[in-house]
Amino acid sequence: MATVIREAPETVNPLDVSRAELWREDRWQEPMRRLRAESPIHYCEDSKFGPYWSVTTYKPIQHVEALPKIFSSSWEYGGITVAGDGVEHLQEGEVPMPMFIAMDPPQHTAQRRTVAPAFGPSETERMRADTLKRTSDVLDSLPVGEPFDWVEKLSIELTTQMLAILFDFPWEERHKLTAWSDxxxxxxxxxxxxxxxxxxxxxxxxxxxxxxxxxxxxxxxGQHDLISIMLQSDAMSHMSHEEFMGNLILLIVGGNDTTRNSMSAYAYGLHQFPEERAKLEANHDPDLAVNAMHEILRWQTPLAHMRRTATEDTELFGHQIRKRDKIALWYASANRDESVFPDGDRIIVDRENARRHLAFGYGIHRCVGARVAELQLTALISEMQKRRLRVNVLAEPERVNACFVHGYRHMQVELERY
Ligand code: HEM
Structure with a gap:
């Protein structure tokens, strides 16, 4: 990704939702509500990342994601976050590392195929017993009735273990994966x-x-880990060294913050809505646990946006988009779109349509690791239920200072048995 270093605009535009402080201070909800109500496809003329469009409602995001020829993910245009700039802006010391999340068909299709089998239903099912066991072990190692940092001791640990298993990475060195990814x-x-x-x-x-x-x-x-699966794939022989490295980084980074922050959202979110937590404590039906998992993903939306770039002049619901315009698709907002998720600021663990959330995106780039991520979060919910454990959040968490990864850096909690 190329980055142009820009100063933040002198005057604050309340509808510039790319401002990191809105996310760090958990104040993004109100400007997003305004955008959905007043201007769901909105042009922000100036920001730290230059001008960009915001799409904040459910259907238009699906519309844009369904047209990858017109709305590109390509790293050559600047890739998948509002921060990126096109290759013509590459700075000294910047080396493009192409990865398939930032490619369009046909390259995207071929490269996604090299790893997709590792995340299919049967491979995910193979991971179930081990995931439950690891989740149990980590929970059993935590103190009850004493404060600790949930992000560090639970979310990071379990996510790092998941990555080490996916890559069959040396177990004792697994924390390197998280350090690189961070x-x-x-x-x-x-x-x-x-x-x-x-x-x-x-x-x-x-x-x-x-x-x-x-x-x-x-x-x-003949092994089942990600590298072996990539090695066995036909498309692998057409991949350059840079592309192979880029895809490795994608798989590590893609699974890291996102899964971690969904686990932290389980603790923080349910603490905000004790009546919903009580439903999960009273009813250990596995279907409810799965529904709660979808609802927590909807409510948190661990990646606040993905970005596309227009490859040609075009029209989007009456708005004139020019070639090379940046378009931020705000999943965090679409997942609170009143017309799809009434009372969306609330977690409702038995919400009927929770699984319709867009936290994994939509269309050809929809998260390849979704099943594995869902398994990790459901395992956490059910293993907490089995132990009759409740997390109480002791202080406001420290949040990530960015408009892309949407999550928590530290969160002091205490476990209690109910
Ligand atoms: C793509 C979210 C877990 C690997 C994506 C996208 C989103 C997303 C929003 C882009 C979709 C789009 O552009 O339409 C999440 C969330 C996760 C999660 C919320 C956890 C709760 C994982 C895991 C892995 C992973 C565990 C792998 C270890 C990927 C990859 C892509 C991707 C490789 C690119 C797919 C493509 O371009 O075809 N994810 N992800 N993700 N994710 Fe995830």
Whole structure:
């Protein structure tokens, strides 16, 4: 991704929802409500990331995602976050790392196929017993009645374990996966040439570790982990080294913050709505746990937006879009669209249509890891129920300072038995 370093505009535009402070301070809901009511397809003329369109309601987001030829995800145009700029803006020290989330058909189709089998229904089912066991072990290691950081001790730990298993990464070194992912996925802090050099160094360190893993896998074929599955795929032989690295980063970064923040949302969200938590405590029906999992994903929306770029002049519901305009698709807002999810600011664990949420996106780029992520979160809900454990949040959490990853850095909690 190329990044142009810009100053934030001098005057604050209340409808510029890309401002990181709105997300850090959990104040994004009101401007989004205004956008949905007054201007669901809205042009923001100036922002830290330059001008961009905001799409904030459910149907228009589906519409844009269904037209990838006109609304591109390509890294050459600047990729999938509102922060990115086209390759013509590449800065010194920036190396494009193409990944299939930031490609259009036909490249996207071929490369997605190299990893999709690892996330299919049978592979996910194979992970179930192990996921439940790991979730149990982590929960049993936590103190009851004593404060601790839920993000660090539970969300990060369980997510890191999930990634290590997906990649068959050396278990004792698994925390490196999270460190790399945190460093490479942080879109707001690679502004200076020095910061970009640091990023490159991290990417190379990760590359060297995966090269080793790759060599080992190549000698031991027929396994089910992600690297083995990529190695066995036909499209792999057409992938450049940069593309292979880019896709590895995508798989690590894509699964990391998102799964982590959905687990933190379980704790924070249910603490905000104790009557909903009580429903889950009183009723251990697995279908309710699954519905609650969808509802928590809807309410949190761990990636607040994805971005597309117009490849041609076009019209979008009466608005004139020009070639190369940036278009932010705000899933966080569509998941609170009053016409689809009444009273959407509330978690309702038995909400009828919770599974219609757009937290995994829509269309050809819809999250490839969705089933695996759903399994992790449902396992957490059901293992908490089994232990009759409740999380009480002790203080307002510290939140991520960005308009892309939507989540929590630290959250002090205490566990209680009911
Ligand atoms: C794509 C969300 C977990 C890997 C996406 C997209 C979203 C998303 C919004 C883009 C969809 C679009 O552009 O239409 C989430 C959420 C997760 C999660 C909320 C957890 C709660 C995971 C996991 C993995 C993963 C566990 C893998 C380990 C990917 C990949 C893509 C993707 C590879 C690109 C798909 C493509 O371009 O075809 N995810 N994700 N995600 N996600 Fe996830």
């Amino acid at each position: 460093a490479l996925g942080d879109i707001e802090s690679f502004n200076t040439a020095e910061e970009r050099q640091q990023r490159l160094a991290i990417a190379y360190e990760m590359g060297a570790a995966f090269k080793e893993l790759w060599d080992r896998k190549a000698q031991n074929p």
